[in-house]
Amino acid sequence: TAATVVVASSLDATSASTVGAVVVAPLVEETFKGLFLVVMLLFRRNQLNGLADGVTYAGLCAAGFAFTENILYLARGYSEMGGEAFATIFVLRGVMSPFCHPMFTAMTGIGVGLAASTRSTAVKVVAPFVGWCAAVLLHAGWNLSASNGLIGFVLGYGVGFLLLIAFIIFIVWARGREGRIIGHFLQPYVQTGWLAPGEVTMLSSMRQRREARTWAKLNGGPQSLSSMRAFQDTASELALLRARMHNHRVDDASISKERVLLDSMTARRREFAGMSIR
Template sequence: MSQSGPSRAHGPYAGFQGEPANVTPRRTLRRSVLTGIVITLFALCGLFLSVLVTDSTGVTAAMLGLLTASTVLGIVVPVLLWVDRLEAEPARIMWFAFLWGALVSTAGTLILNEFGMAFFAGLHLDPVFTSAVLVAPIAEEALKCLGVLMIFLFARREFNGIVDGLVYAGMVAVGFAFIENIIYLGGAFNEMGTPGLVGLFVLRCLMSPFAHPMFTACFGLALGLIAYRRHWRFAFVPVLGYLAAVFLHFLWNFAALSSTDGFLLVYVVVQVPLFIGFIVLLVFSRRQERAMLREHLTGYGLNGWFTPAEVAMLVSPRERRRARAWAQGVGGSRAEAAMEAFQDESSELAIARHHLERGDNDPVWRHRERALLHTVQARRAVFAPPLQTPQPLVSQHIHPVPHKR
């Protein structure tokens, strides 16, 4: 390896970001059309919800609902980002997840709930109760889970396990909860004034901010379990995840519409243990991801691609922060940016290796690994001297990774 850093990898994944170097006009056109369709869908749903909310609650109530509902974002989103620190998901997919939940899922649910209420009214049943208990759990979870499923299918290389499933599901659900809270809080203010707004705020935003994320997390967890087993024979796993999400949602809505004592009983006996289990699952999944990063980065380190100190830094969020601060001190913002990219791409490298070790036959992972092995070396050269020539990485599952001098 020359002192100027390794040469860039050639082939389908060349360049620092690991993007395809041979993007054809047809592929670019397809991506542009798909992006345009998504933006149009979001815009139409946003316009529909804006008109609906302001017409049903008024501008003042809608703004109060918006301000108070934002509390949920300040509680849930930092938790999801904390879980996702070691292998951060792309911002564009996180925004897609949030906007899908906030716009598409909410708009679709409002329409389906109206049909459900009309149907049960024709059966001489209480339309409000039956719609909330029977229609809402099925419709809401179906539309929220559809967003997670789309990420699983169309951004499959960014859906790499349980942590990703929980984070994407959580972002879809918190987007949905955000808009739903605006509607309910604004309506409570119109009906009961400030006391109604405060009471519902405590119930929905302070006592149960993780309710929707916990429901949809069942489906995200199921998809995460089959992230490396994408075969039709495992289709029953996400189906079970969806059914679990619907059941928990049904239980919550039923309790909310029952007596106060019934709600408190369900909250203490069911909701609180579920919340504790949800947090334990998040922590456990994060530790599993950390162990996976350590295992594969240590393997690269044994072949000379990383030093032991770098491996220890890369698997610790605290040490990552210290390393970025150190790089900024020795080389300014350019070195800090290179260190951050070095950390992110090292995590992506471990993910690529994990796919290869699990027998994923998609050739993109081998191309991505080769490109990332070179780009992390180039990143390092910005803030530290290059290492001695690493040895090719040998695996029983793939061909040795060549190292260009």
């Protein structure tokens, strides 16, 4: 990049390489990876339903980037230094640290997920920026540790592993939070007779959803299981649509989609209930 050229022209080769890795690369890479998420927030907001979606899309985007980058590193290592370098790079990047890029960009995903699920204009603006800053800092810290020899890499890897554990705990919490959101926004459909209270309880719990699928399979076979899964997915989509309608402007398309989802959910319930009676 132009920034790398400027750095290289003003520093010696070693310093330029370090500054490029610690400053330039995190800024450029996390900006371009985060740009995809911002575009989704601006133009495909109906595909973003909160923290879980933000982290998922961020992880997919970063995994694709890391896959491409790893191929380039592996090819260059093999062409310049042979099979031993290829094996070393494969172990370091493909085995020991494949989680790094997804975890960095997930910070931006968290910010975008918060922006998509709030009514606050300030949060919509600030959250993605704060998430991007966290992604850049984590990326820079990892590259800095890798630039300081074996000891730096071991220390950085240890910290990164602890962060990975914390990140996994966060994902579990986010899934539970999404279940609570589903339960909350499905309550109006209990009051209007579209859902039974027990169904909402089941739909808001990952464990009870699995139990319901098992029940459907045992009592009605594979087709009943398929209908139960479709019922759960449709109800979740309905709840998340209701959440978007609560957090953002309600339009005719949302109201029309709500009716389609209600009809589909009712049809799927009729299918698995009928099969279980046979």
